[in-house]
Amino acid sequence: MKYQQTAKEIYTAVGGSENIQTATHCITRLRLTLKNQNQVNDEEVKAIPGVMGVMKKAGQYHIILGNDVANYYRAFTKLGNFSAEPVASTEKKNVFEILIDVISGCMSPLIPALLGGGMVKVLLIILPLIGVLSETSSTYAVLSFFGDAPFYFMPVMLAFTAAQKFGVTPMLAVAVGGIMLHPNFAAMVAAGDPVSIFGLPITLASYGSSVIPILIMVWLMKYIEAFFNRIIPAVMKNLLQPLAVLLLSGVIALVVVGPLGTFAGQGLSAAVIWIQAKAGWLALGLMSALMPLIVMTGMHWAFAPIFLIASAATPDVLILPAMLAANIAQGAAALAVSMKAKDKNLKQIAFGAGISALLAGVTEPALYGVTLKYKKPLYAAMISGGLCGIFMGITGVESYAFAVPSLVALPQFINGSIDGNFINACIVAAASIVITFALTWFFGIEEEVTTADAVLEVVESGSSDPKKVLAPVKGKVIPLEKVNDSAFSSKVMGQGIAIIPEENTIVAPFDGTVSALFPTKHAIGLTSEAGMELLVHVGIDTVELNGKYFDSLVAVGDTVKAGQPLLTVDFAGVKAAGYDTVIPIVVTNSDTFIDVVPKDEMKTADYEDAVLYVI
Known part of the structure; x- marks a missing residue:
């Protein structure tokens, strides 16, 4: 029931169907495209039970709901007919920015293929240089079209992704891309003889590796499909609509849209050559x-x-x-x-x-x-x-x-x-x-x-957020998986991080109480004001030192503030005794929280740096 109630409150807070254009979700966030973000009261949304925060990014309104976001999303979509496909926001953009957004959005799914093809081309340069592969071998020839294929057939792949973006029948769009790259048309281009269709002249141009022509064409197909869908009777639609759309789209692609880039290029070529002469x-x-x-x-x-x-x-x-x-x-x-x-x-x-x-x-x-x-x-x-x-x-x-x-x-x-x-x-x-x-x-x-x-x-x-864990010691932060102790690296004891210490003082990582202190003083348990239970374990197998090199500055039951010293450790002595000084920092009641998020890319943490978050 909590999902339905939270979804209803979010729906109302963001302005309902009148303000919601699209709704989708990722791992922890409900992502909304709103007609007007300014009419939403962020604090009101944050106050809704289940909402952990909001943020605005790339024209979208993100509501953070945690790992259970899929259930909230299902409840939310029952309140209105929301598309999951992004549409243009009300944010003002110039034509160039809009074009860039469309191109990058359609190109993103193609990147793995293009990157793969590019790296094949790199291999075809490096392998002959080091004598591993001959440029006259059949392997080299075959690998050449392995590398070329993702680029040459890019218009076909783009036709599919653009069709999804513009709401066009994907396979019809792909077919039009195929028309522009068909071997017979490529042969006509190579021959250079005049070509026409229904008396309309076709500009002989190569569309392999091109981007703009197919994007424009698929965008036009959105209106072509809508036109034929409107005028063709339902009883004949399955038969005639694909025929009509493919014929008209193919003609427009070769006669009108495709040549635009060629004509523009010829104009640019003439202009550049003229400038070159001057x-x-x-x-x-x-x-x-x-x-x-x-x-x-x-x-x-x-x-x-x-x-x-x-x-x-x-x-x-x-x-x-x-x-x-x-x-x-x-x-x-x-x-x-x-x-x-x-x-x-x-x-x-x-x-x-x-x-x-x-x-x-x-x-x-x-x-x-x-x-x-x-x-x-x-x-x-x-x-x-x-x-x-x-x-x-x-x-x-x-x-x-x-x-x-x-x-x-x-x-x-x-x-x-x-x-x-x-x-x-x-x-x-x-x-x-x-x-x-x-x-x-x-x-x-x-x-x-x-x-x-x-x-x-x-x-x-919020700097006083009780779910933020500060570094209890200055040192290099490493993933918990790299700790040389399976009890920690396997995360059986809970989620967290580890620090290789550079100073001898262990301090409280948040405001809370000391809930446990081992007699050997090598480990201390803390409970935050939000109920987070944290274990700071100083070194691996250091229990065997029986407290040697460790001094405690607090006792069980003490209330501590963030930054307050808890222990002092002679790490030089611990190392000399042959023990690993790495300090695992583990949330032992991780299962009671939505997520435990370590902060990445921190080579060295100081005492005031946040290294872990619990939500």
């Missing part, structure tokens, strides 16, 4: 800065003639040099995010994406999985790319071979008759890494708060 340094700066957006829209295919010139061994002074600065910048930005991010999953994704961009020149994982999603790293990469591009334009950097620019491919800038060209290319690579990394670090990232972080943020909002 001020080559400026053209290269613009190309280097805009390269991520050019690749994203698929407009880079409009520069194919310049690529072909480069492949014919004529020095390229525009596209490949610009890609050098841009590719390296994407990799550096991703690595900076990997080092700065708190979320472990983001760290791993960003690191892999950075390696892919730096070593193989494959920037899609970095662009779509990291920089575009968090925006500021993208701005950092574009600024750095622009500056490096200007430098290349002034120094006249040229590429003498067609290869995707990366750190490994730097030899493409070697020319025996021009000594400084390769040196300048190396300077650009180094500068791109340093400048991008520094700017990304300075700009920071607006990281999506994880469930654990959200809980920490809520409980940290």
Whole structure:
């Protein structure tokens, strides 16, 4: 009954169906998209039984309900017909921000595939270099299309994710993506002969690896499906609607939507070439800065003639040099995010994406999985790319071979008759890494708060929260699993953390009472004002010391305040006696609470640092 009552009170407090656009949940939070967050009284929501806190993030209103959130969510959804699919919030955004949000939202599910493909490409560079794999072998050839497939068929995968976002029949959207990539159409593009459908001219363009055309097309399909759904009689709908939607969508994709990127690219190509003729340094700066957006829209295919010139061994002074600065910048930005991010999953994704961009020149994982999603790293990469591009334009950097620019491919800038060209290319690579990394670090990232972080943020909002556990000793924090004692590492005794001590005084981690003190003084039990039972166990097997090196400053039943000294320990003596000095800190009644959350990424904790939370 508590779920229904809490759900009703939340429903009323946030404004009911008139204010709720979407409702979904994660591990501990009910996540609502509201038309107007300002009309909600946060304190009123916090006062509802079962609610542990609220927070506002990325346009959503998060209500923290703990591990039982699924039951609250089920009760909540019975009160109204709420979609779980996010819709546009009332927060004002410009067109670019809206476009970025749509792209990143649709691209996110593709990141594992793109990252996998990128790392395969890295292997195809490294393995031949170390003599493990021959570039003429069939294994190399097969692995090549392993690496290419996620990128080439990206429009098909995007069609599926975009269909889910826009409410389009997924397989019809995928079919349209297939039309744009069909081998027969690709052959027509390669042949270059005029092609038309129903008398309408089709622009011959390659849509492999493109993003914007299929997203626009699936968005239009939302209205195309609605139109045919309205006019086709119900008795014929199953037969005629798929036919009508596929025909019209396919024609629009090839005749109207798809060519937009090509036409825009041709215009950009003409503009850049004109600028290059007037001020080559400026053209290269613009190309280097805009390269991520050019690749994203698929407009880079409009520069194919310049690529072909480069492949014919004529020095390229525009596209490949610009890609050098841009590719390296994407990799550096991703690595900076990997080092700065708190979320472990983001760290791993960003690191892999950075390696892919730096070593193989494959920037899609970095662009779509990291920089575009968090925006500021993208701005950092574009600024750095622009500056490096200007430098290349002034120094006249040229590429003498067609290869995707990366750190490994730097030899493409070697020319025996021009000594400084390769040196300048190396300077650009180094500068791109340093400048991008520094700017990304300075700009920071607006990281999506994880469930654990959200809980920490809520409980940290009040400095006197009795469910916060401060470090009882200064030292290095380690996971409880790393303690060399199965009673603690297996968490049989409860959830918690451990600290390798750096000082000899053990203090109270919260306000409470001393509930237990072992005669050997090696362990002390504390009970907080909220009923949390905490065991501070000083060392492993130190019970065998029979109190030697330990002095107690309190007795059982004493009331203590946070920071008050409890024990003094001669840790040098304990170590000399051959004992491990690690201090497990365990909530022995963990089962009576919703969750016990250790604070991650804290190399060294001081006495006033919170290291554990109980909710």
